[in-house]
Amino acid sequence: MGLEPTRRARAGTRLVWALVAAGLIAAGCGGDDDSGSAGDTTGAESDISEQGDPVYGGSITVGLEAETDEWLPGNGSFANAGTSVAYAIYDPLMRRDADGEMQPYLAESIEPNDDLTEWTLTLRPGVQFHDGTPLNAEALKTVFDDYLKAPGTNTAGALTDVEMVIVDDLTVTYQLPNPNSAWPDQLGLAVGWPFSPTAAAAAGEDAGSQPVGTGPFVFDSWERDNRLVVKKNPDYWQEGLPYLDEIVFRPIPDEDTRISSLTTGDIDVLQTLRQSSGVRVRDLDGVDSYEQLGNTTGVNIFNTTKPPLDDVRVREALARAVDQEQIIEIQGGTGVVPPSTQIFNEDDPYWSEAVADAWPGYDADAAGELIDEYVNDPARSDGKAPGEPVTFRYDCPPDPSLVDMAQLYQSFWGQVGVEVELRQVEQATHISEAISGDYDAKCFRAGLDRDPYPTLNDAFTADSAINFTRFTDPAIDADLEALAASSDLEERQALVEEISLIVNENFPMTYHGSTLSVLGARDVVKNLDGWSFPDGAEGSGTPGATTMWGFVWTTE
């Protein structure tokens, strides 16, 4: 693949992998089974009808929250909507199981060497792409070298200095520049969605609109912004799957009309990552609600290199001045979304009670004192005269619920003497400014359904292009290095806890609630969360409102 400007311009889209603008993307992990967090006052509460026995045949229509720019892994920006479609056409080499561990899915096995710098992956025998091209080591290497690592692709950055070596017809080794215990995590994302190199080469520049994978469904047609149709793959490598004959994916960006379309039967399944929409779906008659709490939390990010937010006293005051429960309430999340004290949610193995305890609660008096201390400091970082008020700009995308939230933040901060200018800014600009550091404070989301190493490495290291807060710490660097080199869960949990404590002591971000992802389905559509691995292990349900479509059936 050449160095086309078209491909190069997409460099920016890879940045949505780890830390994503509010309302744009979220993902879930560590959710539970049908019962959700039963007994909790807040959290995911799936409400699912009797599933019955699988039925073959039928067609369903799925309403997605957005269109995807194109479908070739490495080039397409696979947010939740795109990932959902991708799981129909492609199979991931690895996926997360019900316990949050990465397990082989399309791959048969994966093994690291002793120092975690080489990962040897073995493919299943007899698997073919939809065009008949065999899935073997050579196909995997062609995709890796010619497409995924091509300059300007979304995936090139994650694969810098990574080499793939063919061992035999079905085995390859990923050679990494440094130890990385989280490498299998990468193979659950677009890097690990093999596509036919033969079909991609034949399609040339149009490969992104004619995806050919190994998945349970074969791409049939795509009218951008209207519908993408996939048909049953009769030669699917998993015996007995898929159940459905056809799936029609329709992007319906407006939340209200997407819900209306479900109630009128225009669509059979919808996805949403809005708390208020999730609550509405719960109340719909004849609709099953599959909820999962994301390993993602709403945050405010502060530019720690720019006065006055370069002073930790100001950042701590902004954290203490806000009642998080009220922020959640104004977003419609009361009773649904629990407050956050860290990136990881309470079901996640990396959530830490010590970190939760260390996070300061709502204390306007303490916040006021910290602001007074800064305001009266002759050496205050913003260069203003003592007594002058603290001022900064707070940016959010122009979503109604985010506008309400921004106004509430402005009110909380105003009560402790901070003057905040609110600004609405479109998503693309919002992200660009966060990357370039041209901002004071912004509403964002932090975290993803991933191993903590890439998430924290992206968020808090000097080399990361998406360290939006610019916060770094030598102790965090050391912990991250140890995290990458360890595969021991307890050791890793301790390292993540140390990092989270350092982050929370320095307040580069504040939190406003986990993210709830919801798949709402007419009760004739079954088994959205019942997928499993080829060896029978239970899958991770519907993280980020995505599912494995091969396991879904309809009784209609």
Add this chain to the structure above:
Amino acid sequence: MRQALRRLPTMAATLLVVSFLTFLLTGLLPGDPAVQILGPEGANDPEAVAAVRADLRLDDPLPARYAGWLGDALTGDLGRSYRTGQPVAEAIGERLPVTVEVGTLAVVLALAVAIPLGTFSAFRAGGPADRVITGTSFGLLAVPNFMMAILLIWILAETLGWLPATGWVRLTDDPVGNLRTAIMPALALATGELAVYTRLLRADMITTLQQDSITMARAKGMPTARILFRHALRPSSFSLMTVVGLQVGAIIGGSVVIETLFALPGVGRLLVDSILQRDLIMVQGVALVIAISFVVINFVVDLLYTLLDPRIRHGRPATA
């Protein structure tokens, strides 16, 4: 025909100016347009910046760049989206029929309702029917089209179940299905328009009905319907024609919202998505097509005057 030929140079000059202003969309960006297109993250890659600069001929002088861009545009090459990789002309070609169909249906529906209502309202000026029509028109004018869209979805889709709430079926795939998906967005766009048309036609018709020729027709015992629709409607339609042409802009503006609400794959939604995703080449192409459409439609409206009023055809003033 002669009138049309006489106006052609004016239209060509207008189109040239429009195309130049659209072309300047990239040139007016602060700093290096290539950096703006790539965003700060992509702009760190000098090779990528150089590739975009070469692609957009940014190192050429402005007139040469414009000439090259215009030449490409005239041959249907509006470039390729940096976001999706799709040729801009192809993307617009896929979506234009949706917007044109919904927009045309909206205008036809609005006129179909506004002409009888406006005429009747003028005929019964000051009466109870006139007051009801006038009040309703004002009410409809005050309702934004997105609110009308939500109301229509609630009534026609959710409550009555007559029409699908969202989606688009192509005319070539299923004409009936196509009409079912087009009618509600068209109605949402038409309500505001029909209120404007009704008010305008009523005002002009009242003036026309006071002219001597109408009094003469009445004196000769001509049926009322014949007087209204054969003799009064045509001279009362000039303002209406002008506004229908000018309101194309409002229809296009409305389609931006309506297409998003009804999940229609039209030009309005393409424009919004392209702006949000900083896809400037696509924005440039869509803006050019919209601007050209606006100019051409108003040119056609100008020509229609000559059909409606022989005085214009013969070069005499239209005013009585």
